[in-house]
Amino acid sequence: MTRTLRGLWDSYLSPMLQRPKRLQVAALCHRGTGDGREVLLIxxxxxxxxxxxxxxxIRGLSSPEAAMQEAWEEAGVSEGSAQEKSIGTYTYDKRMRSGLPVPVETLVYSVEVEEMEKDFPEARERRLKWFSQSDAANLVQERELQTLLRDF
Structure with a gap:
């Protein structure tokens, strides 16, 4: 009986109660080439x-354009080029103001950084630093993002 109930829960009820993932876009900002390539973390x-x-x-912007907008607002990337196709995705649970976690799937776009500004919308709220790909992968918490950074 317990085995049957567990099977019903796992197969039917639990999936029906899960929320669908929300979508975000992200910018994997980088500079340099080969072994000298660095990625920007904030x-x-x-x-x-x-x-x-x-x-x-962002309504009215394509996903790569929205990723560039986030790179500007959060990291000061004023000039760069984003690839049209995402280089991958990663998932994480975003904690909302209510305190509840919401599953999020994040499309990641490669952004080659050409110029940055010191004064940008969230400059006083964040730190930013350039890292090697392997160091960056070791610093982020999301496993799928770690893999994206290592394989980039």
């Missing part, structure tokens, strides 16, 4: 952990 505003610039899609 700190999150709430926990201070290392992340890449990301945010919700």
């Amino acid at each position: 700190t999150s505003r709430d926990t201070g952990r290392w992340i890449i610039p990301k945010g919700w899609p």
Whole structure:
């Protein structure tokens, strides 16, 4: 009986109660080539952990354009080129203002950084730093993002 109930829960009820994932876009900002390539990480505003610039899609902008907008607002990337096709995705649970976690799937776009500004919208709320790909992968918490950074 217990085995049957567990099977019903796992197969039917649990999937029906799960929320669908929300979508975000992210910019994997980089500079340099080969072994000298570096990627840009920023700190999150709430926990201070290392992340890449990301945010919700923006009405009227394509996903790569929205990723560039996030790179500007969160990291000061004023000039750069984003690839049209995402280089991958990663998932994480975003804690909302209510305190509830929401599953999020994040489309990641490669952004070759050409110029940065010191004064940008969130400059006083975040730290940013350039890292080697392997160091960056070791600093972020999301496993799928770690893999993206190592394989980039």
